Amino acid sequence: MQPYQREQLWFPCSLDILAWDDSFHALMLGDQMRMKAYEAAIKTAVKPGDIVVDLGTGTGILARWACEAGARRVYGIECNAKILDRAGIELARFGYGERFIGINALSYAVALPERADMIISEIIGNLGDNEDCARILGDARRRMLAPGGRMLPQQLATYLVPVSSMRLHRQVTDGVCHSVSRAQNISTLLGALGLNSPFDIYYDAILPRSTYLSPPQPARRFDFDQDSHATDYTLSLRFTASAAGTLTGFKGYFVAELCDGIVLDIEGSDHGDGRYSDSWKHAYLPLRQPLAVNKGDVIEVTLSRRAQNDTDSPFSCRYHWQATVRSTQSVERVPA
Ligand SMILES: C[S@@+](CC[C@H](N)C(=O)[O-])C[C@H]1O[C@@H](n2cnc3c(N)ncnc32)[C@H](O)[C@@H]1O
Structure with missing residues (x-):
């Protein structure tokens, strides 16, 4: 099981x-x-x-x-x-x-x-x-x-894709969060990060392609053979909805080129022999307020990352994201 x-x-x-x-x-x-x-x-x-x-x-x-x-x-x-x-x-x-x-x-x-x-x-x-x-x-x-x-x-690329998952939305709202070890507790984590809302952090979750509202897009690329990459950045992406649904957040995942010809891609969600990663799962970036989306609408997301420079927690960084949906229905309704 x-x-x-x-x-x-x-x-x-x-x-x-x-x-x-x-x-x-x-x-x-x-x-x-x-x-x-x-x-x-x-x-x-x-x-x-x-x-x-x-x-x-x-x-x-x-x-x-x-x-x-x-x-x-x-x-x-x-x-x-x-x-x-x-x-x-x-x-x-x-x-x-x-x-x-x-x-x-x-x-x-x-x-x-x-x-x-x-x-x-x-x-x-x-x-x-x-x-x-x-x-x-x-x-x-x-x-x-x-x-x-x-x-x-040698290389790493991060992807984002808008998703519709009311199941995940409800779990964030209700504070229902599974953990690998007893030491992991969401309320304690939010307190340690100085955050109040469970919608201010991302989660680990397996998001199948059936939740996608558009094809994924590359967000960030790292070439580890090259010189430094900025640790603080803001990026914006635009997606065209390929299906109608309720936008509840974004899935993030990576594709890494470990060495020439050997790629580790965690996008998949199929259970079974090595076809999905259960240690990474995917990142789920939730939206507090779900947004209705029609096919053809433009979904825009802005993601920013800030390093915290905290000596007690040397890995700590914060991500912020916000999304808007622009309806194109009025344009589509114009007769040809
Ligand atoms: C994802 S685990 C991988 C462990 C092991 N290499 C493996 O593949 O199973 C990453 C490990 O790196 C350690 N780590 C991460 N960044 C580090 C750093 N800058 N200096 C020393 N240890 C670090 C963490 O404590 C953790 O044990």
Whole structure:
């Protein structure tokens, strides 16, 4: 039986990274889509003898695959001491204890004794940069990567699509939100973020294509081989409704190119063998006031992101979004 249902509201894991415990790591390790793509990419891209940085090593799974691919040394950087202990034990259990160097720190504070041939990481959120990957990887690339070194993932694109889901709207209104671990509570999270309304945050949810009111559009693109990307931005998108419905919010998702030819695309929602991601799900950006939409109407959304520069919560950022619907019916009614 699948524990996750479509259009079911889940705690936004990326908003509380420092509280991730074993239950969330277990979910990530069981996410077949994530695991298959990353294992294939690392075993394609890491070459024998490489010096590798595994940024955000967690339980050490990416580091283990890098060792299996022949890495000479892997620096596993992890800010969560408890989970890093697990990585050390795992790597030793697989016989890679000599090649794995665990470093318990936030990556910004790490100075390595040598530069790496490759930086591997999985610090992507379902909205692309909601775990602050652009800033973290920009800093790591500048300070830790050797000239000509490679980044995995190498590119990331975020997409948005307007959706109609009264089921999700009701769950946000009623405060019905599932969580992976007991430590996750929406009211506590809102309080910690200084927010009052449950409509001021995004959620994790699986949104099938049947909820779309138009085709998705790319919102933001990151090339991790390139120099820095702005962490604060405002973007606007226009969609033409391909169906009538009630706009309740937007679905956000990412497509990542891990290495040449290996793409991780979390848009899908089909349960079954690796065809959707249950650790990421999708991001649901709710609207407090649902809006009626007719086919052909123009839906406009403005999304802004602001980094918080909060030393207690180094990943923290805020997204704001607002939408308008412009009816084109009067134009359509003009006789040809
Ligand atoms: C999504 S988990 C992935 C863990 C593991 N690499 C895997 O694939 O299963 C990301 C991990 O990176 C850590 N992390 C994120 N940003 C970090 C940073 N800038 N410095 C150190 N650790 C970081 C988090 O604590 C978390 O354990």
